[in-house]
Amino acid sequence: SQQGEEDPQALSIQEGENATxxxxxxxxxxNLQWYRQNSGRGLVHLILIxxxxxxxxxxxxxxxxxxxxxxxxxxxxxxxxxxxxSYFCATDAGANPGGxxxxxxxxxxxxxxxL
Amino acid sequence: xxxxxxxxxxxVQPVGSPLxxxxxxxxxxxxNLYWYRQAAGRGLQLLFYSVGIGQISSEVPQNLxxxxxxDRQFILSSKKLLLSDSGFYLCAWGRPxxxxxxxxxxxxxxx
Numbered sequence: 538s539q540q541g542e543e544d545p546q547a548l549s550i551q552e553g554e555n556a557t558x559x560x561x562x563x564x565x566x567x568n569l570q571w572y573r574q575n576s577g578r579g580l581v582h583l584i585l586i587x588x589x590x591x592x593x594x595x596x597x598x599x600x601x602x603x604x605x606x607x608x609x610x611x612x613x614x615x616x617x618x619x620x621x622x623s624y625f626c627a628t629d630a631g632a633n634p635g636g637x638x639x640x641x642x643x644x645x646x647x648x649x650x651x652l
Numbered sequence: 653x654x655x656x657x658x659x660x661x662x663x664v665q666p667v668g669s670p671l672x673x674x675x676x677x678x679x680x681x682x683x684n685l686y687w688y689r690q691a692a693g694r695g696l697q698l699l700f701y702s703v704g705i706g707q708i709s710s711e712v713p714q715n716l717x718x719x720x721x722x723d724r725q726f727i728l729s730s731k732k733l734l735l736s737d738s739g740f741y742l743c744a745w746g747r748p749x750x751x752x753x754x755x756x757x758x759x760x761x762x763x
Contacts, residue, residue, distance in 0.1 A: 568749065570751050579744075579755050580742070580754045582751040585751055625695065627752075641698070642688075642695050642696040642698075645694075
């Protein structure tokens with residue numbers, strides 16, 4: 538079963554605008570991660586935020602985590618056409634139900650950045 | 653540096669034929685290894701994972717099997733493919749606490 542659900546499923550913006558994607562999950566977690574997938578390619582790890590962190594930055598990426606609401610958001614600032622891809626959240630539930638030695642991925646948000 | 657190799661990139665197989673997809677990792681030892689399947693426009697479904705040689709955990713009962721004959725080799729197999737086995741197969745290594753590195757994927761079409 539899917540631990541994470543991304544919202545929206547698809548997002549289309551103009552270059553230069555900010556893109557915000559949200560992820561909700563069900564069980565308590567050790568960390569939450571965001572990945573990017575270009576069409577027909579493997580996933581690339583973008584950023585990891587631990588359960589005791591509330592916000593993290595990496596370049597144009599900003600991730601927030603609200604463990605009380607079991608949700609996270611990924612903000613891409615000043616988007617570029619090259620940011621067009623699918624974005625997935627993934628959770629490490631550790632010893633909690635659905636955890637163990639594996640990440641559980643959400644359903645993804647398809648981002649299209651138009652010139 | 654660590655690298656992961658997955659092949660072939662694309663594969664078209666008839667229904668009922670066998671399958672073997674291979675994944676190898678370089679530059680690390682005793683990695684956790686994972687096989688995922690992705691249907692078109694969908695999320696990732698974990699199929700199998702392995703925390704060591706000969707240790708396989710199956711997540712979804714199905715027509716597929718996995719083996720880990722060597723520390724850095726992970727193989728996905730089927731004796732007889734079904735149409736429903738079509739999809740994009742991804743191999744990954746890593747640990748949940750740090751994140752995964754994915755291979756480039758295999759596009760399997762069963763006809």
